[in-house]
Amino acid sequence: MLRTPGCLLAVAVRTAAAAGLWTAITVGLCTAAAAADTVRVGVLAYQGSERAARDFEPTLDHLNATIPGVRFTMVPLDLPGVVMAAADRSVDFIITNPGSYVTLEARFAATRIATLEAGPLGTPTAAIGSTIIRRADTPAIAALKDLRGRTVAVVSTEAFGGFQIAWREMQEAGVRPFADLRDLRAVGFPMEGVVDAVRSGTADAGILRACLLEELEQQGRVAPGEFAVVAARPHIDMPCRVSSRLYPDWPFARLPHTPRDLARRVAAALLLMPPAAGKSWTAPLDYTPVHELFRTLRIGPYPRTAPSLEELARDHWQWLAVAAAAAVWWVVHAARVEVLVRRRTRELEHQIAERERAEATARRLQRERDQLSRLGIVGEMASTIAHELNQPLGAITNFANGMNRILESGQPDMAMLRHGVQAVTQQAERATAIIRRTRGFVRRRDARRSVIDVNVAVIEALTLFGAPETPSAVRIHTEFAIGLPSVRADRIEVQQVLLNLVQNAIDATREVGGGAISVRTDTVDGMVRVAVCDCGPGIDAAAASRLFEPFYTTKPDGLGLGLSICRTIVERHGGRIVATGNPQGGLTVAFTLPPAEETGPEETNDLEEVR
Amino acid sequence: MEEAPLVLVVDDDEGMRTSVAFLLASVGIACETCASAEDLLRSPRLRPPLRPGCILLDVRMPGMSGIELLRHLKQRGCKRPVIMITGHGDVPLAVSALKAGAEDFIEKPFKDQELLDAINAAIRRSRSILEHSAEREAVEARLARLSRREREVLALVLDGKQNKEIAAALAISIKTVEGHRQMAMEKMGARSLAELVRMMVTPAAAPH
Numbered sequence: 001m002l003r004t005p006g007c008l009l010a011v012a013v014r015t016a017a018a019a020g021l022w023t024a025i026t027v028g029l030c031t032a033a034a035a036a037d038t039v040r041v042g043v044l045a046y047q048g049s050e051r052a053a054r055d056f057e058p059t060l061d062h063l064n065a066t067i068p069g070v071r072f073t074m075v076p077l078d079l080p081g082v083v084m085a086a087a088d089r090s091v092d093f094i095i096t097n098p099g100s101y102v103t104l105e106a107r108f109a110a111t112r113i114a115t116l117e118a119g120p121l122g123t124p125t126a127a128i129g130s131t132i133i134r135r136a137d138t139p140a141i142a143a144l145k146d147l148r149g150r151t152v153a154v155v156s157t158e159a160f161g162g163f164q165i166a167w168r169e170m171q172e173a174g175v176r177p178f179a180d181l182r183d184l185r186a187v188g189f190p191m192e193g194v195v196d197a198v199r200s201g202t203a204d205a206g207i208l209r210a211c212l213l214e215e216l217e218q219q220g221r222v223a224p225g226e227f228a229v230v231a232a233r234p235h236i237d238m239p240c241r242v243s244s245r246l247y248p249d250w251p252f253a254r255l256p257h258t259p260r261d262l263a264r265r266v267a268a269a270l271l272l273m274p275p276a277a278g279k280s281w282t283a284p285l286d287y288t289p290v291h292e293l294f295r296t297l298r299i300g301p302y303p304r305t306a307p308s309l310e311e312l313a314r315d316h317w318q319w320l321a322v323a324a325a326a327a328v329w330w331v332v333h334a335a336r337v338e339v340l341v342r343r344r345t346r347e348l349e350h351q352i353a354e355r356e357r358a359e360a361t362a363r364r365l366q367r368e369r370d371q372l373s374r375l376g377i378v379g380e381m382a383s384t385i386a387h388e389l390n391q392p393l394g395a396i397t398n399f400a401n402g403m404n405r406i407l408e409s410g411q412p413d414m415a416m417l418r419h420g421v422q423a424v425t426q427q428a429e430r431a432t433a434i435i436r437r438t439r440g441f442v443r444r445r446d447a448r449r450s451v452i453d454v455n456v457a458v459i460e461a462l463t464l465f466g467a468p469e470t471p472s473a474v475r476i477h478t479e480f481a482i483g484l485p486s487v488r489a490d491r492i493e494v495q496q497v498l499l500n501l502v503q504n505a506i507d508a509t510r511e512v513g514g515g516a517i518s519v520r521t522d523t524v525d526g527m528v529r530v531a532v533c534d535c536g537p538g539i540d541a542a543a544a545s546r547l548f549e550p551f552y553t554t555k556p557d558g559l560g561l562g563l564s565i566c567r568t569i570v571e572r573h574g575g576r577i578v579a580t581g582n583p584q585g586g587l588t589v590a591f592t593l594p595p596a597e598e599t600g601p602e603e604t605n606d607l608e609e610v611r
Numbered sequence: 612m613e614e615a616p617l618v619l620v621v622d623d624d625e626g627m628r629t630s631v632a633f634l635l636a637s638v639g640i641a642c643e644t645c646a647s648a649e650d651l652l653r654s655p656r657l658r659p660p661l662r663p664g665c666i667l668l669d670v671r672m673p674g675m676s677g678i679e680l681l682r683h684l685k686q687r688g689c690k691r692p693v694i695m696i697t698g699h700g701d702v703p704l705a706v707s708a709l710k711a712g713a714e715d716f717i718e719k720p721f722k723d724q725e726l727l728d729a730i731n732a733a734i735r736r737s738r739s740i741l742e743h744s745a746e747r748e749a750v751e752a753r754l755a756r757l758s759r760r761e762r763e764v765l766a767l768v769l770d771g772k773q774n775k776e777i778a779a780a781l782a783i784s785i786k787t788v789e790g791h792r793q794m795a796m797e798k799m800g801a802r803s804l805a806e807l808v809r810m811m812v813t814p815a816a817a818p819h
Contacts, residue, residue, distance in 0.1 A: 387671075391624045394720045398630030401723035402637035409637075420633055427626045511674050513649075 038071045039262065042082060042091035044100055044250075046159065047189045049076035056095055058276030059252075066269040070262070079158050086110060092258040093266065098128060098290040099160035099300060101251045105287070106301030112251035113267035114281040123237045124282050126246035129210035130166035132230040133198055141205055144173035144231045144243075151183040153194045153203035160247075161209030162191060168293050169231070169244045178314050195222060205230060211240035247293065248285040388434050392427040399424045451596045452491045454521055454528050455480045461495040462502070462519065473514025474506050481522040485595035489573050494593070497566045497577075501532040501589045504562070508536025508587065524592065527575065531590035538587045539579070547579045547589075566591070616734045617664040619656060621645045621680070622696070623672045631667065634723055640730065648675035648683075657689065663741055665692040665714065665733035670704055678704070678711055685712045690740050692733040696721070750810050753799045761798070764791040768804070769811060 041060060045052035056074065063072045075091055082100050085091040086108045094104065095116075104110035117124045132152075134141045141147060147170060155162040167177050177184050185203055187193040194206035195216065213229070216222040229241040238246060252270055254263040270281035294300040313320055403420040406412050462476065487494075498519070505517040515535040522529050539547065548567040563577075570577040570591045577591040618640055622628035625646070632642040641664075645651040651666070666684070670677035681693055692714035697704050705716045714736065715729045757765065760781075767777045774792070778785045801807035 390719060391627055395624075395626035395630035397720060398627075398634045398723065402630070402634040405634075405637035405723075416633075416636065423626070423629060423633065427630070430626065507673050 037069075038073045039093065040073055040075050040091040042075045042077045042085045042094040042096070044079065044082055044094075044096040045076035046079070046097070046156075047191070052076050055277070055279065058279070059095075059270070059273065059281070062273045062276070063266060063269050066272070067262075067265050083107075086255055089255065089257045092255060092262075094253050094255065095250060096253070097160040097250055098247050098287055099164055099294065101253055102287055102290045102294055103300045104253060104255075106291075109256045110253040111256075111263075112253045112284040112287065113263055114252040114270040115283065115285040116249040116251070117275075117280045117282045118249055118278060124249045125285055126235060126238055127210075127249035128161045128165065129235075129238070129240075129242040129246040130161055130163070130169070130244040131208045131210050131213050131232075131241055132166055132205055132243040133195070133208060133213060133227040134205045134230055135198055135201070136225055136228045138204065139228075141230055144170050145175055147205055147230070148175050148180045149182050150204035151185060151202070152177065152181050153185045153187050153197035153206040155189055155191045155194055155207075156186050157184065159191075159209075162194075163207055164297065164299070165244045165247065165293065166207045168296055171297070173231075176314070192216065192221070195227070198227065210238070210242045210244075210246070214240045245289070247289050248287055251284060251287065252281060385434065389431055392431040392434070395427045396424050396431075399427070449488050449490050451486045451488050452494070453486055454484055454494070454530060454593065457491050457494050458498060458519060458521060458530060461498050474509045475516045476502070477516055477518040479518060479520040479522075481520075484521055484523065484528055487528050487573075487593040488596035489593055490569075493569045494573075497569050497591060498530060498532070500562045500566050501591075504589070505532050505534035505536065505587075508534045508538075511536055527592035527594055529590050529592045531588055533582060533586065533588040535582070535584070535586040538581050538585055541581075544579050544581065544587075548577065563589075613738070614662055615641055616737070617656060617662045618642045618667060618730060618734075619645060619651060619654065619664070620667045621648060621651045621672070621677070622667075622669040623647060624669070627669070631726070634726070635730070638727060640734075647672060648677075648680035651680065652683070657684075657687075657691075661691070661741060663734055663737040665694055665730060665737055667694050667696060667730070668713075669696045670708065671697075678707055681708065681711045681713060690737075690744065692736050692740075694729050694733055750799075756798050757795055758791075761791045761795040764788055765795045765799075765807075768792060768795075769808060 041056075041063075043052045043056050053074065053076070060072045060074050064070075075085065077085055077091075077094075079100060082094060082096050083103065086094065086104050094101075094110065096104070101110065101112065105112075115124050116127075118127055132144070132147075141150065154166075157163055163177075170177055175181070183203075185197065187197050191208060191212055194203075194208055195213075197203040198206040213222065213227065217224050229243060231243045232241045233243065235242055235246055252266075254266070271283065273281055291302075295302045399420045403417055403424075406416055406420070458478070458480070462478065502517065502519065509515045509517055512535065517535075518531075518533045520531045520533065522531075548563050563579075567577050570593070574594045575592040577589065579587055579589045582588055618635055620628045620631050620635075620642055622631070622644070623646060628644040628646070632644050635642045643654070643656060645654060651657070656662070668677045668680060672680075675683070677695055681695065684691075684693065693712070695705070695708040695713045695716040697708070697716055697718055705718075708716050714733050717726055717729055754762070763781060764777055767780060772780070774785050774788045778788045781788070796802075796807065799807060799810065801810060
């Protein structure tokens with residue numbers, strides 16, 4: 001897509017460069033011709049310099065003969081060369097066609113000093129016109145409008161009589177030569193080529209300067225009646241068949257830099273010149289009709305002031321093509337970008353979906369891990385329960401065996417037996433209590449979060465689970481904050497954490513021979529905090545930092561899982577658990593829980609349910 | 612009449628230690644209980660006069676653990692046999708207990724006869740240790756009464772040297788050697804050389 005405008009652009013640049021080069025060569029020639037005492041006369045050599053020399057050599061000879069001290073030199077020029085020569089003043093006079101002259105007049109203030117008089121054919125005021133010919137055997141082309149869709153041969157689209165004059169007539173007849181013809185074929189000089197094209201049928205019609213047809217017929221190169229003239233119109237004083245209005249003949253013009261005196265002498269000489277080769281010079285005529293023509297066609301000195309879109313399209317089709325190509329390219333590019341964006345979006349959506357799936361999987365695995373760690377908790381609990389149950393069961397066995405021996409001794413000590421029976425009952429009750437307080441953990445392993453009152457959960461944990469285990473040397477103080485926000489949590493898990501901390505505190509306190517443990521609730525930074533403080537030996541900073549690592553333990557027989565599991569539980573609830581040494585010795589382990597969002601009472605009757 | 616044995620039961624679990632005490636009492640073995648290692652170390656029963664008996668120690672206790680307590684007792688030169696009670700019967704714990712000088716170990720839950728057998732064996736061992744210990748103390752007391760020269764002569768006699776060799780070695784007369792030898796035998800209460808040798812060797816071979 002990108003290549004097309006680039007190619008067009010390259011072609012355009014190449015064309016411009018070629019034109020510039022051509023112009024430079026022409027100007028170079030002109031400059032070389034301009035010598036010191038010579039007067040340079042530029043001549044439009046539209047049919048080659050030879051023909052130009054033949055046409056105007058007599059005029060220059062006359063001038064050279066009439067005006068002494070000055071050597072008039074002819075400088076053959078093409079149409080652009082005429083303009084360039086006028087622009088850089090490389091010529092002093094110019095003989096050119098009316099169209100070219102009008103341009104020079106408008107752009108360089110050239111002034112006509114004489115008009116050509118071409119002899120028997122026509123008059124100087126109505127000398128130049130266009131003749132549109134067709135083959136006699138193609139009567140379908142009767143009027144100018146019939147040229148629509150036809151191939152028309154011209155010598156050049158720059159030619160005045162050979163095209164521009166006919167152009168005006170065609171345009172007024174509603175046929176735009178550049179748009180409505182099948183082909184506007186420029187065959188190049190000599191103009192007889194146009195006749196040949198029409199004769200051979202490669203063109204349906206041809207445009208000739210007026211009177212060329214008659215000239216050719218006189219020369220016998222065209223058979224009379226071989227060609228018909230399209231839209232021929234009669235003209236007084238014009239013996240030739242013409243399809244157009246008539247315009248004044250070629251002017252002899254001076255340029256502004258040419259000395260006025262020289263110009264006057266040249267003008268006088270021209271008017272006095274006898275006819276030579278059928279050409280003479282007469283008084284300068286009015287070229288207004290030519291101006292009109294050019295104004296109508298918007299060419300020459302009258303470039304389009306407000307060109308219509310149509311004209312724009314016609315005249316700038318290359319650029320429009322570039323623009324159109326660019327627009328098409330842009331549209332395609334935009335479409336492609338759109339497609340790419342959509343594709344990328346789809347890919348991204350796909351990726352996002354995949355990531356979400358991965359995250360969902362990760363969450364599921366996390367839940368499974370949590371489940372496993374819960375099983376780990378249960379496993380450790382089972383081990384703890386087994387040990388704890390072993391104590392009363394072992395004691396019961398010992399008491400029972402002892403009583404059995406007492407009974408077998410023959411002389412049973414009744415006081416001892418009574419003591420034994422009481423002890424057995426006591427131990428059995430103890431075993432029952434252990435089972436009862438572990439049932440809550442075992443019964444429900446699935447996390448069930450509800451809005452709970454932390455104070456209630458703590459009281460419940462301490463009264464139902466903690467009390468029977470607390471040795472006499474250890475006292476538990478409680479401080480409950482009033483108006484504590486509720487938390488959304490799994491009550492059993494929170495109680496597990498609390499009991500774990502209390503058990504640790506009891507162990508630590510017993511190490512130093514007893515003391516007080518405080519269990520406190522409050523709020524810190526909007527979080528609900530439960531702190532368990534003991535007056536035990538405490539731990540050093542290094543140990544404190546490792547306290548919550550799995551398998552780290554300060555207890556000889558500890559597994560090192562209790563606090564690790566506590567941390568897992570607390571963090572899963574969105575809280576934190578920290579251990580800090582007390583200034584007066586001992587350790588405080590505190591955990592926080594985020595307050596529940598206001599979702600209304602959901603399950604607040606915790607005490608009922610655990611029982 | 613043999614002195615009555617005394618068993619010291621150390622267990623943090625009250626039910627456990629009272630029930631063991633009850634079981635021992637049912638077979639007439641006197642018993643004292645301690646709730647922790649620290650309790651035991653404060654007990655006057657660890658100081659003389661020592662009664663025959665043993666220490667029953669639970670490995671799993673808060674504070675000073677059973678193993679630590681065992682090591683501590685051995686460091687203090689306590690010769691009383693120690694029976695460890697292991698809660699989970701794990702082998703490494705039993706091995707370390709034996710390495711630390713435990714007399715025996717019993718896995719919970721235990722049969723009452725198993726415990727009683729172990730305790731009776733430990734008590735017998737304790738009596739033997741105490742007897743050896745008493746004998747050795749007597750010998751050491753007699754040795755302490757010997758003069759320096761008498762001890763030198765006695766050491767050479769126990770090495771199997773003749774009086775003549777001893778005299779040469781100590782650069783004294785044979786007559787003087789005979790005098791020191793006679794005096795040392797009397798002080799040690801040995802009627803013959805063989806009796807002296809047995810007296811001097813046995814205590815050294817006796818276990819701690």
